[in-house]
Amino acid sequence: MIRSLSLIFLVLSASASALAPNERVGNFRLFDQAGGSHHLHYFSDKKAVVLLVQDLSCEASTAAHQGINTLASSYGEDVEYFVINSTSDRAEIAASSGEARVLVDDAQLVGRTMDLSRAGEVLVVNPESWTLAYRGDASDGLPEALEAVVAGEPVTQSRTQAKGCDIVYAPTNGHEISYTDTIAPILAENCVNCHRPGGIGPWAMTDYTMVRGFSLMMREVLMTKRMPPWHADPTIGHWSNDRSIGREEIQTLVSWIDAGSPRGEGEDPLTQYASHKPTWGNLGEPDLIVDIPPTDIPATGVVDYQYKYVTNPLGKDVWVRASQIVPGDRTVLHHVITRFGEQETEGPRAGRLKRRSSIGGGLAGYVPGAEARDLPEGTGTLLPAGATIEFQMHYTTSGAATTDHSRIGVYFHNEEPEHKINAMILANGGIKIPANTKSHSEQAIRKFDKDVLVYSILPHSHFRGKAAKFVANYPDGSSEELLNVPNYDFNWQTTYLLEEPKFMPAGTEIVYTNWWDNSSQNPANPNPNREVTWGQQSFDEMIFGAISYREIDSSEGDSLAGSE
Ligand code: HEC
Numbered sequence: 001m002i003r004s005l006s007l008i009f010l011v012l013s014a015s016a017s018a019l020a021p022n023e024r025v026g027n028f029r030l031f032d033q034a035g036g037s038h039h040l041h042y043f044s045d046k047k048a049v050v051l052l053v054q055d056l057s058c059e060a061s062t063a064a065h066q067g068i069n070t071l072a073s074s075y076g077e078d079v080e081y082f083v084i085n086s087t088s089d090r091a092e093i094a095a096s097s098g099e100a101r102v103l104v105d106d107a108q109l110v111g112r113t114m115d116l117s118r119a120g121e122v123l124v125v126n127p128e129s130w131t132l133a134y135r136g137d138a139s140d141g142l143p144e145a146l147e148a149v150v151a152g153e154p155v156t157q158s159r160t161q162a163k164g165c166d167i168v169y170a171p172t173n174g175h176e177i178s179y180t181d182t183i184a185p186i187l188a189e190n191c192v193n194c195h196r197p198g199g200i201g202p203w204a205m206t207d208y209t210m211v212r213g214f215s216l217m218m219r220e221v222l223m224t225k226r227m228p229p230w231h232a233d234p235t236i237g238h239w240s241n242d243r244s245i246g247r248e249e250i251q252t253l254v255s256w257i258d259a260g261s262p263r264g265e266g267e268d269p270l271t272q273y274a275s276h277k278p279t280w281g282n283l284g285e286p287d288l289i290v291d292i293p294p295t296d297i298p299a300t301g302v303v304d305y306q307y308k309y310v311t312n313p314l315g316k317d318v319w320v321r322a323s324q325i326v327p328g329d330r331t332v333l334h335h336v337i338t339r340f341g342e343q344e345t346e347g348p349r350a351g352r353l354k355r356r357s358s359i360g361g362g363l364a365g366y367v368p369g370a371e372a373r374d375l376p377e378g379t380g381t382l383l384p385a386g387a388t389i390e391f392q393m394h395y396t397t398s399g400a401a402t403t404d405h406s407r408i409g410v411y412f413h414n415e416e417p418e419h420k421i422n423a424m425i426l427a428n429g430g431i432k433i434p435a436n437t438k439s440h441s442e443q444a445i446r447k448f449d450k451d452v453l454v455y456s457i458l459p460h461s462h463f464r465g466k467a468a469k470f471v472a473n474y475p476d477g478s479s480e481e482l483l484n485v486p487n488y489d490f491n492w493q494t495t496y497l498l499e500e501p502k503f504m505p506a507g508t509e510i511v512y513t514n515w516w517d518n519s520s521q522n523p524a525n526p527n528p529n530r531e532v533t534w535g536q537q538s539f540d541e542m543i544f545g546a547i548s549y550r551e552i553d554s555s556e557g558d559s560l561a562g563s564e
Contacts, residue, residue, distance in 0.1 A: 296403050319416055445512070
């Protein structure tokens with residue numbers, strides 16, 4: 001009896017959720033087949049967004065593309081047009097879609113939510129209200145509907161019968177998904193590290209009631225790929241700190257939320273995370289804790305970069321295997337970059353670190369969300385007896401005056417490790433980003449002059465950063481895409497850690513391309529009307545890549561190169 005009732009409910013809710021004209025279209029973010037990333041609400045400056053539902057096995061849906069493309073293009077900048085595909089994977093789509101820009105709905109969440117059950121159907125979204133203005137046939141009704149929407153007039157025929165093929169989605173039954181056995185473990189694996197007391201998330205997943213209370217917001221951040229925060233293309237490279245969530249896990253979470261987040265039977269596994277996260281995390285108590293001299297932060301305004309100095313308090317050389325900064329006040333501390341070396345004793349730069357120093361190096365910086373880790377196996381950083389550590393602290397004001405007392409914890413090797421870890425910096429101080437431009441790119445290029453093993457890649461730009469890509473051009477003429485970050489977000493300064501260190505022969509050229517969005521469509525952009533050049537502050541820009549690596553001895557080189 002109970003079963004049949006819930007079945008009836010499901011059928012009703014499925015038909016009720018078939019999105020009709022004038023209903024709201026939820027925001028979403030999807031990759032395209034070439035690795036670009038697009039989210040619907042970015043197109044708020046358009047008069048209309050047009051979507052053609054594609055299924056590669058359906059002639060009608062592929063045939064419609066050319067006509068719609070021509071129609072949409074006739075409106076120039078006013079209309080944004082995409083094909084959307086919920087039935088094939090990215091590689092298949094890339095192989096057979098030609099020029100069309102196809103949104104890959106790999107988790108089928110957009111398809112299900114908007115009821116895209118007919119390949120060949122066209123949808124017109126009105127960005128003024130984020131409502132559906134039209135759905136139906138590609139020729140019969142679309143031109144009139146689009147003309148009306150662009151003109152800001154009501155659409156007389158907002159629904160027509162699309163010609164095409166049915167798309168059938170496998171049934172899901174969110175009511176049968178167990179919170180205890182399925183949902184809580186997915187959250188524990190993908191979210192709780194930040195969403196727990198003492199974590200960086202703004203709310204803690206301490207039990208079912210919290211999760212249920214935030215479930216609609218969870219749905220939204222999953223649909224828009226805002227959470228978990230991971231901005232790289234999952235098909236390029238393998239990263240040991242990959243925070244992205246799997247397609248099945250997202251489907252499961254959203255089905256469960258759409259079924260009303262049922263509690264069901266069983267204990268609540270999340271209550272074990274209600275306690276405060278330990279200060280020093282998984283690395284434990286450090287061998288040395290250094291207090292960074294405190295900084296007073298005003299309630300408002302721009303705080304210049306703060307430079308703080310501490311001389312190695314041990315008075316002896318140590319080999320460092322790991323280090324981590326524990327922020328004092330996370331609401332204002334944006335990031336920290338830590339270097340060490342010798343201080344200038346005179347001149348205008350007195351007190352600052354010398355630009356070149358025989359005892360120079362770096363320790364861990366701070367960015368939100370980064371897990372502290374040991375340096376790669378067999379490697380370390382020598383912190384010499386007389387070195388001075390420089391902390392470059394970047395603060396953003398939060399509306400309340402505060403004092404930041406951050407600390408750095410340092411972990412030592414017992415003996416000298418085999419290899420020293422190095423960083424290759426890719427920067428280009430000559431960048432010039434034109435005002436009011438949605439996409440502008442520049443490059444920084446460098447070559448390894450020795451055989452190396454590469455461990456990690458960091459792209460870095462500021463508020464206007466939009467996307468980043470790293471490509472290796474090998475001396476044998478071949479190329480490889482190492483990292484694609486199509487959805488760069490300044491708030492998450494992620495260092496991408498390679499799952500397996502990568503051998504690169506001497507002569508390998510690294511090309512780092514960065515894109516900026518200096519338009520008013522970029523909500524982080526403080527001023528789209530300015531040409532932007534290189535500068536330290538976030539309202540200026542940078543292209544600043546860092547690749548960590550170690551050199552390979554000639555004896556080692558052959559075996560490593562051979563094993564590639
Ligand atoms: C690496 C840390 C981290 C992980 C992992 C993470 N979050 Fe978050 N989450 C944050 C931070 C920080 C914010 C606030 C800033 C922001 O929204 O970007 C946030 C915001 C949110 C919000 C929005 C709250 C609001 O007020 O807008 C929701 C909902 C959320 N997270 C859900 C999740 C879910 C669900 C997962 C797992 C699938 C997850 N998060 C994984 C750090 C994280």
